[in-house]
Amino acid sequence: MLSEKISEGFRDSGLAEKLIRRIHERVDRPMRIMEVCGTHTMAIFRHGIRSLLPKNVELISGPGCPVCVTSAGDIDQIIELAEVPGIIITTFGDMLRVPGSKGKNLATARAEGARVEIVYSPTDALEIARSTDRPVVFPAIGFETTIPVIAATVIEARQRNIGNFMLLVSHKVVPPALNVLLNDPELALDGLLCPGHVSAIIGEQAYAPFAEKYHVPCVIAGFEPLDILSSILMLACQIRDGKALVENSYNRVVSKEGNPRAREMIEKAFEPCDAQWRGLGEIPGSGLKLRAEFINHDAARSFGLGPVFVPEPAGCRCGEILTGKVIPPECPLFNTRCTPTSPVGPCMVSSEGTCAAYSKYGDL
Amino acid sequence: MRVNEVHGEQDDSLSFPIAVVEEEGLRKEVRLDIVDRWPEVGDYIIVHAGYAIHTLDAAEAETNLNLMREMAEYVERKDI
Numbered sequence: 001m002l003s004e005k006i007s008e009g010f011r012d013s014g015l016a017e018k019l020i021r022r023i024h025e026r027v028d029r030p031m032r033i034m035e036v037c038g039t040h041t042m043a044i045f046r047h048g049i050r051s052l053l054p055k056n057v058e059l060i061s062g063p064g065c066p067v068c069v070t071s072a073g074d075i076d077q078i079i080e081l082a083e084v085p086g087i088i089i090t091t092f093g094d095m096l097r098v099p100g101s102k103g104k105n106l107a108t109a110r111a112e113g114a115r116v117e118i119v120y121s122p123t124d125a126l127e128i129a130r131s132t133d134r135p136v137v138f139p140a141i142g143f144e145t146t147i148p149v150i151a152a153t154v155i156e157a158r159q160r161n162i163g164n165f166m167l168l169v170s171h172k173v174v175p176p177a178l179n180v181l182l183n184d185p186e187l188a189l190d191g192l193l194c195p196g197h198v199s200a201i202i203g204e205q206a207y208a209p210f211a212e213k214y215h216v217p218c219v220i221a222g223f224e225p226l227d228i229l230s231s232i233l234m235l236a237c238q239i240r241d242g243k244a245l246v247e248n249s250y251n252r253v254v255s256k257e258g259n260p261r262a263r264e265m266i267e268k269a270f271e272p273c274d275a276q277w278r279g280l281g282e283i284p285g286s287g288l289k290l291r292a293e294f295i296n297h298d299a300a301r302s303f304g305l306g307p308v309f310v311p312e313p314a315g316c317r318c319g320e321i322l323t324g325k326v327i328p329p330e331c332p333l334f335n336t337r338c339t340p341t342s343p344v345g346p347c348m349v350s351s352e353g354t355c356a357a358y359s360k361y362g363d364l
Numbered sequence: 365m366r367v368n369e370v371h372g373e374q375d376d377s378l379s380f381p382i383a384v385v386e387e388e389g390l391r392k393e394v395r396l397d398i399v400d401r402w403p404e405v406g407d408y409i410i411v412h413a414g415y416a417i418h419t420l421d422a423a424e425a426e427t428n429l430n431l432m433r434e435m436a437e438y439v440e441r442k443d444i
Binding site (some may be wrong): 005123148252265287 | 414
C-alpha cells in the first residue's frame with residue numbers, strides 16, 4: 001500500500017471523467033481485454049469501471065489470483081499437513097477458508113485441534129519457528145511479487161540455522177501462463193492489462209516477447225482509478241491503430257528492468273519446475289521448487305508428499321472462470337451453493353477472486 | 365508508506381536491514397532485503413508482506429500523474 005498522500009492524485013474524478021471521454025472517442029470496434037491480475041479485478045469492480053466503459057469493451061478476468069490457481073491437490077496437502085500432530089501451519093489469512101476436496105479447510109482443521117497461525121509476513125512464521133522445536137510449515141503460494149519475499153525468508157532461515165522452518169512450495173510465475181492464454185483461440189484477446197506489482201519485479205521487458213509473438217498490446221497498470229483508465233485508453237489506442245507495444249502507465253513503480261535484486265533472491269532459493277494450475281492444467285516451467293541447498297526446508301520432502309491429482313468440486317466452474325471462458329453468474333453454484341460465507345471454489349474465497357468480486361459488487 | 369528511519373546496511377546480507385515507516389499514524393518495521401532502490405528518510409516504499417519491493421519519491425509520482433493529465437487533455441497523441 002502506498003501513502004494516501006501519493007494515491008490521492010490518482011483518484012481525481014475530474015481527470016477520470018476526461019479519460020473516460022477519451023476512451024469513448026477511441027473505441028471503434030469490439031475489444032476483449034484481459035486483466036491478468038486479481039487485484040486489478042477487485043479494483044475494477046470497486047471503482048465501477050466496467051459500467052463507465054463503452055459497451056463494446058469487454059474486460060475479462062484472468063488467472064491472477066495465486067490462491068485461486070493453486071491446484072485442488074496442493075490445497076488438500078496443506079490441510080492434510082495441518083492435521084498431522086505436532087506440525088504448526090503458518091499462513092496468509094486468505095488461505096484459511098479455501099476448501100479442500102473433502103469438505104475441510106484450514107479453519108475447520110484448526111477448530112478440530114490443528115495449530116494454524118495467520119501471519120502477515122513469512123518473517124512472522126520464522127519467528128514462530130524460532131520459538132519452538134516443532135516443524136513450522138509455511139504454504140508458499142504466490143506469484144513474482146510474493147516469491148522474493150518468501151525466498152528472502154528461507155535464505156534467512158538457512159543463515160540463522162532455523163531448521164524447523166519449512167516451505168510447502170506451490171509458487172507460480174506469470175509469463176508461462178500468458179503463453180497459454182494467448183495461444184487459446186477461444187479467448188481471442190485483443191489486449192492485456194498487465195499486473196502492477198508482479199511487473200515491479202519482472203519489469204516491462206518481460207512482456208516484449210508476448211507483444212511481438214502474438215501481436216497483442218500489453219499495458220502495465222497500477223491500481224487506482226486513473227491508473228486503470230489510462231491503461232485502458234492506451235490499449236484502446238493501440239488496438240485501434242493495429243499496434244502491439246509494451247507500454248507502462250504505472251511508471252512510478254514499474255521500470256523497464258524491474259527489480260533485479262528481488263529476482264536474484266528468487267534465483268538463490270528456487271529453480272524452475274513444471275506446475276499444475278487450476279483451470280490451465282500443467283504448464284511447463286511455470287512453477288518453482290527449492291534448490292538442493294535448501295532441501296532441509298522443503299516440507300514436501302520432509303513429510304514425503306508428492307504431486308496428487310484431485311478433481312475439482314462437482315459443478316464448480318472456477319477453472320473456466322480463471323481462464324475467462326465463463327463469468328461467475330454462469331456457474332450453477334454461484335451465489336447459491338457457493339457464497340462468500342460458504343465457498344465451494346477458491347475464486348469465491350480469495351479477496352482477489354473473480355467470484356468474490358462479482359458476489360460483492362454485482363455485475364458492475 | 366513514508367520512510368521515517370532506515371537501519372542496517374544495503375550490502376550486508378547478514379544484517380537484515382529495516383525501514384521504520386508510517387501510514388495513517390501507524391508505525392511499523394519493513395524489511396529492505398529485496399527493495400530495488402535503497403530508501404532515504406522521506407521516500408515512499410511499496411510494501412508486500414512485510415518487505416519493501418520498490419522505493420519512489422513524490423516527484424516520480426507527480427511525473428506519472430502528469431502523463432495521465434496529458435492523456436486526458438490531449439485529443440490526439442501520436443505516441444500513444
